[in-house]
Amino acid sequence: MNPVASASLVAVALGFGLWAGVLIGRSISRRPATRPDVRRGPTLAELLQRTFRTTGSGLAVLSGSGEVVLHNRRAAELGVVRAGRPDPRAWAACRRVLDGVVATDVVDLAPLEARGRQPAAVMATVQGLGDGFTLVEAADMSESVRLEATRRDFVANVSHELKTPVGAVGLLAEAVLDSKDDPETVERFASKILRESTRLGHLVTELIALSRLTGAEALPDLEEVEVDEVVSEALGRSRLSAESARIDVTVDEPSGITVDGDRTLLVTALSNLLENAIAYSPPDASVSVSRTVEDGWVEVSVTDRGIGIAPEHQVRVFERFFRVDPARSRATGGTGLGLAIVKHVLANHGGEVRLWSRPGTGSTFTMRLPAARPVAGDRDPAGASGVGGV
Structure with missing residues (x-):
């Protein structure tokens, strides 16, 4: 699920949980005082709190003045909340949402400084909850960033590796044409062309094999x-x-x-x-x-x-x-x-x-x-x- 859809669900759940809590509170207040205590399951508000605490995303609810009303542990791990205060970039995005500049805002919360083992790439979605409150939902994107960097390096390496033998074959072919009246030179250049073309064939074969092994193709x-x-x-x-x-x-x-x-x-x-x-x-x-x-x-x-x-x-x-x-x-x-x-x-x-x-x-x-x-x-x-x- 993408961060925007997930934030929408959390926002709806928060509103529904508060509404359910009010109804349940009214229901309990109307019960006769003499009714015996009966074991019951968790309320919707309790389930919402559990979800808020255990979700893999970092969640933080901010007030209109920038105070952190509620946040889970993951929000602190991802740097959305530090020492009880919101990340300045997250709060700036919340202000844009409160001012009506954007309906939802996506902000990069990459660490401002090296902080040990903390994620290197964090993306957050900000959405308004109404009444001056905003919800910040952050996710660790370090793995996606690493995979994208690996993909770029792989493409660059493949381009370089293919360019070398292809360029060599072209130059050697020109040399053969220029030396067509010298059988000995032609033979020497032709053997080099054969060696480079063989190397090129091996490279393409191994690239195909590696692509199958690391891709979605099943063994x-x-x-x-x-x-x-x-x-x-x-x-x-x-x-x-x-x-x-x-x-x-x-x-x-x-x-x-x-x-x-x-x-x-x-x-x-x-x-x-x-x-x-x-x-x-x-x-x-x-x-x-x-x-x-x-x-x-x-x-x-x-x-x-x-x-x-x-x-x-x-x-x-x-x-x-x-x-x-x-x-x-x-x-x-x-x-x-x-x-x-x-x-x-x-x-x-x-x-x-x-x-x-x-x-x-x-x-x-x-x-x-x-x-x-x-x-x-x-x-x-x-x-x-x-x-x-x-």
Whole structure:
């Protein structure tokens, strides 16, 4: 319900509650004094007070002189009322309503100064109640503001990421035309065009996948999936990259573990972790994959002995387009979306992805999923996450 409609309902409820309270008071005063006390339910006025106190919106009733007649705790939390006085911006909006300038007024009550954990964005609606009284209803809009900022950043990042390969392809195509009489130069530029177009194709594919995972599109019906098959297929997808980078990928023994999920998405998530581990490992290094079950959770871990991730970057590696080393990522054809896709795949399966890393030592990314059924003789997870052996 929008703030204006909600404020209207509260205003009507206040008027109806006061009217009901008067009628109930008259009814009680007319009762015979000798009538025995009978247990009764809450009056309309009492129900109104409960609603006023427990609503998620900040509500405050102001008099014509700017005094706070009534307010709930949420109004104080949102900064509508402070030390018994109304926020100056809220009172200014109330005066406009009382003066008849507007029927209802919407005012931004964003905090005037930093106040710890208080909401960063507060919007309030002011409506007249008659007889010189006004109702201020405020709502915390911090999440909406954050999501809008995230959307703007995402659009800006996508525009930038798409512009780079598209621009490169255009320039390279012009170079090919200018060098049409030089087969060697044409071949060199053509190979670069192929590389940029491939990168562009990967970026578009991953953007579509990420859009489906974070949007309203529902996942397919989940089915029982063999984790061993997911590992095998992901290894197959990453084999060429590992051979090109001279990376040795080792895998533990088959486990027979199953999870409820979408096989294609789980293979994509594990492939992204493997590609990431290969890209950030030095030549002739090794990457390991391990599986285990612990307390009803299936864990599939990918461990590399690469450059590692600094602590200040570890909280951001799952953000879209974030790259610890942008130059290295571009050189390997990375889009900056792989780990974001992993995060959303696991979240949509009721799981999570965990990270352990130490600069100069390596990293371990662990996919955690609810097990489809109990597995007899759960293996000792020690070392299975890869942390102890890094």
